[in-house]
Every structure is written in C-alpha cells, then in structure tokens.
Amino acid sequence: MGRHKQHKPRRSRGENDRPATEWFGTAFHSTAGMQHLDVRRSGNGVLITSSPAEIDGVPASWPLRLRNDVDGGLNEVGAALAAGRGHVFGVTEGPGQRTALAFLPDHPEEGVGTLARVRTSEDPDGDVVFERSAERPMGLWAEAGESLLRIVPLLGPDAPPADELEDCRLCPGCYRPVYESSSSHTLIGAGPLPLMGLCRLCAEGSTLRSLRQANVPIDTRQRTVLETVAAALA
Numbered sequence: 633m634g635r636h637k638q639h640k641p642r643r644s645r646g647e648n649d650r651p652a653t654e655w656f657g658t659a660f661h662s663t664a665g666m667q668h669l670d671v672r673r674s675g676n677g678v679l680i681t682s683s684p685a686e687i688d689g690v691p692a693s694w695p696l697r698l699r700n701d702v703d704g705g706l707n708e709v710g711a712a713l714a715a716g717r718g719h720v721f722g723v724t725e726g727p728g729q730r731t732a733l734a735f736l737p738d739h740p741e742e743g744v745g746t747l748a749r750v751r752t753s754e755d756p757d758g759d760v761v762f763e764r765s766a767e768r769p770m771g772l773w774a775e776a777g778e779s780l781l782r783i784v785p786l787l788g789p790d791a792p793p794a795d796e797l798e799d800c801r802l803c804p805g806c807y808r809p810v811y812e813s814s815s816s817h818t819l820i821g822a823g824p825l826p827l828m829g830l831c832r833l834c835a836e837g838s839t840l841r842s843l844r845q846a847n848v849p850i851d852t853r854q855r856t857v858l859e860t861v862a863a864a865l866a
C-alpha cells in the first residue's frame with residue numbers, strides 16, 4: 633500500500649459576506665495537513681495564492697499574479713481549472729530555455745491536480761524543472777476556477793495595474809494567506825505567543841473544530857496557537 637491520503641475539500645463557513653472578488657478554500661489532507669487556495673482580484677489581474685506550495689522543493693506560500701492579458705486569457709485558465717482540463721499558459725522564452733505555467737490535472741493515483749511553473753531547456757534530453765508547484769484535490773481547483781471565472785468580468789478594462797503584489801502574511805494558526813480584506817484584526821491576550829494576524833476562521837475556533845473532525849496532522853506550532861485561542865474563547 634502506498635501513502636494513504638484523504639482529501640476533504642470544504643467550503644469555508646461564515647464567509648458568505650465576503651466580496652465577490654475573493655474566494656478561499658481549504659483541503660484537509662491526511663498526511664500533508666491543511667492546504668489552502670486563495671483567489672482574488674489584484675488590479676487588472678487575478679492573484680492565486682497557494683499555501684503551502686513547493687518553491688525549489690521547499691515548502692512556502694506561492695502568490696501567482698496573472699494579468700488579464702496573460703497568454704490565452706484568464707478565462708481560459710479559469711475554464712481549464714473548472715473543467716479539470718490540462719492547460720499550459722504564460723509561456724516565456726529565454727535564452728536556451730522556456731518557462732511556462734501549467735495546470736496538470738488528475739495525478740493518476742490520487743485525484744489531485746498540480747499547478748506549476750515549469751522550466752524546460754531547448755535540449756530535448758534536458759531536464760524539466762518544477763520551479764514552483766502546488767498540489768490540490770481536483771474539486772478545490774474546480775472551485776478556484778469557477779471563482780476565477782466569476783472575478784474576471786469584474787476586472788473591467790480600466791482597472792489599475794497592480795505592479796506590486798499585495799501584502800500577505802500567513803495566519804499563525806493555519807498558514808492561510810491573510811490579506812488586508814481577510815484579516816480578522818484579532819489580538820487575543822498578550823501571552824508569550826504572537827497571536828496577531830489570525831485569520832477569522834482561527835480566531836473563531838472553527839479551524840480547530842474542522843481539524844478535529846477531519847483528523848489530519850498539524851505541526852506543533854500551529855497546534856499550540858490554536859489551543860491557546862481555544863482556551864481564550866472558553
């Protein structure tokens with residue numbers, strides 16, 4: 633038997649009042665823990681943040697901004713994600729090499745898809761390097777794609793360019809990317825732990841409840857933060 637994995641994409645609760653230009657989803661993975669995806673408008677484009685993702689093989693968060701004039705169009709990207717269809721876009725040619733973004737659906741064993749930035753060399757025997765990649769259940773990608781399709785018409789032709797990525801911190805309880813509009817602005821207690829910048833789901837205690845239901849692993853630091861919040865809420 634290989635690794636046992638379990639994917640339970642679920643909708644965030646209590647976030648129905650969020651702007652139409654944002655979406656957020658989390659999958660609970662039996663070995664990898666929480667896997668977040670955030671899609672939001674960013675100037676004349678869309679920002680897709682995967683946390684965690686792999687950047688040069690190391691876990692990190694990956695904010696990927698796609699301008700509305702991305703090769704093939706943002707609608708194509710959204711439609712491919714929504715339909716679970718493979719898609720290559722954002723190709724850039726450099727000396728002797730080519731970089732492209734790719735959505736690679738349906739990992740044969742797992743029902744997961746991967747969004748990646750892939751570098752290939754002109755040499756047909758050359759290596760294919762995954763510079764960045766994020767693996768998520770297909771259902772979560774589909775929801776992200778549908779959200780992207782909803783957001784694109786709201787961009788408007790005269791939306792200002794976003795030259796710089798918006799600031800994003802990772803919630804200390806769940807490592808969800810927290811942007812200005814999704815921040816809970818909650819500070820609980822003044823204990824030894826920095827509990828600033830918690831996302832709303834962690835501040836309300838719903839993250840800990842979901843984790844207990846889904847029975848997925850969580851690292852010690854996150855657990856300590858969430859249990860401190862739970863104690864403060866009790």
Ligand SMILES: [Zn+2]
Pocket residue numbers: 803804805806807808830831832833834835839
């Ligand atoms: Zn959180």
